[in-house]
Amino acid sequence: MILVGLFFSTAIPCYIRWKFNLNPGEHFAKGAEEGFKLFTSITLLLIAFSLVRVQGDHRNVEDLVSRESAIIVKLNRALISYGGRDAAELRVDLKEYASSLVEDEWPKMSERDRSEASANKLIDITQGVRLLDPKSSVQQLARSEILIALTQLSDVREARLSASHLELPFYLSEALIVSIFMLIVFGWFQNPLPKMVAYVGGVTIGVALLLTLLIVLEGIFLGESRVSSEPIARILPLIGP
Numbered sequence: 001m002i003l004v005g006l007f008f009s010t011a012i013p014c015y016i017r018w019k020f021n022l023n024p025g026e027h028f029a030k031g032a033e034e035g036f037k038l039f040t041s042i043t044l045l046l047i048a049f050s051l052v053r054v055q056g057d058h059r060n061v062e063d064l065v066s067r068e069s070a071i072i073v074k075l076n077r078a079l080i081s082y083g084g085r086d087a088a089e090l091r092v093d094l095k096e097y098a099s100s101l102v103e104d105e106w107p108k109m110s111e112r113d114r115s116e117a118s119a120n121k122l123i124d125i126t127q128g129v130r131l132l133d134p135k136s137s138v139q140q141l142a143r144s145e146i147l148i149a150l151t152q153l154s155d156v157r158e159a160r161l162s163a164s165h166l167e168l169p170f171y172l173s174e175a176l177i178v179s180i181f182m183l184i185v186f187g188w189f190q191n192p193l194p195k196m197v198a199y200v201g202g203v204t205i206g207v208a209l210l211l212t213l214l215i216v217l218e219g220i221f222l223g224e225s226r227v228s229s230e231p232i233a234r235i236l237p238l239i240g241p
Contacts, residue, residue, distance in 0.1 A: 001215075005208040010201045013188040017196075029191035036186035040203055043179045047210045050168055050176065054217045061163045061220055061227045068156045069231040072098055075149040076239040082132065082142035090128045095239045097121040098232055106229040109164040109221040122157070126150060164221050180207070 016022065024032065076094055079087040097118060105115035129150055134140040187203070190196035217225050 001212045002205055002208040005204040005211075006201060009184045009187050009204040010197055014193065014197055017193055023193070024189045024191050026191070029189055032186045032189035036183065036190065036200070036203075039179055039183040039186060040207075043176070043183050043207055044210070046172070046176050046179055047207070047214060050172060050214055051210070051217065053168070053172075054214065057163070057166050057220060058217065058225070058227060061160065061166075064156060064160050064163065065227060065229070066231045068153070068160060069235050071149055071153045071156060072232065073235055073238060075146060075153060078142050078145040078149055082134070082139050082146065084139075086128065086132055090125060091239065093121060093125050093128060095236065097125060098236055098239060102229045102233045102236070106221070109161065110219070110226065112164050114161050118157075122154065126154075166220050168218060180211075183207070 072094065076091060079091050079094070100115060100118040100121055105118045108115050129143075129146055132139075132143050132146070134143050183203075187196065187200035190199055216223055219225070220227055
């Protein structure tokens with residue numbers, strides 16, 4: 001990113017101006033410098049706003065995953081309270097579902113896809129819960145808690161899957177592209193040439209570093225900054241018989 005930015009903002013105009021001995025007039029160069037300062041400020045502001053938005057998305061999804069793991073534990077405890085062979089079988093299904101989230105669905109979310117295996121396991125749990133026939137008031141209360149937790153689990157999963165499609169709004173991306181383009185254009189006309197190389201090159205490196213950070217953080221379930229499945233992986237030993 002830095003090398004590409006330096007190539008277009010500094011190397012190309014430097015070569016052209018040196019090759020053809022071009023030097024902008026004093027007043028034109030002064031105006032270009034003011035425009036360069038303006039678009040530097042606008043670009044940095046847009047990048048900062050984008051970073052805040054992306055980091056907010058990451059925090060929200062991390063909270064969502066933590067909530068999902070808590071609901072799985074809650075559902076497991078409700079099945080323990082219900083007791084019996086049917087509940088024990090559902091606990092096995094629940095553990096298999098949680099394992100499929102970590103092993104199958106998480107890798108697929110990096111491609112903005114969902115796991116059919118996880119979806120089928122959740123359907124099996126839902127159908128099994130509907131077949132529960134409580135024999136006591138304790139089991140009736142536990143079944144109510146199971147149904148509530150199961151509904152919450154389904155809703156949180158859909159919210160997490162929807163979050164895999166999160167990205168910067170189109171208007172914000174377009175504004176960034178236009179701002180960076182104008183920044184490069186105004187940078188070409190800085191005078192004298194040594195000032196242009198140092199001034200524009202330094203700003204380009206700073207902007208490129210921030211853009212690299214933004215690109216890395218934009219993928220919710222992709223890259224080194226992706227949201228991890230660790231909260232769900234940690235509870236696997238706690239669920240199931």
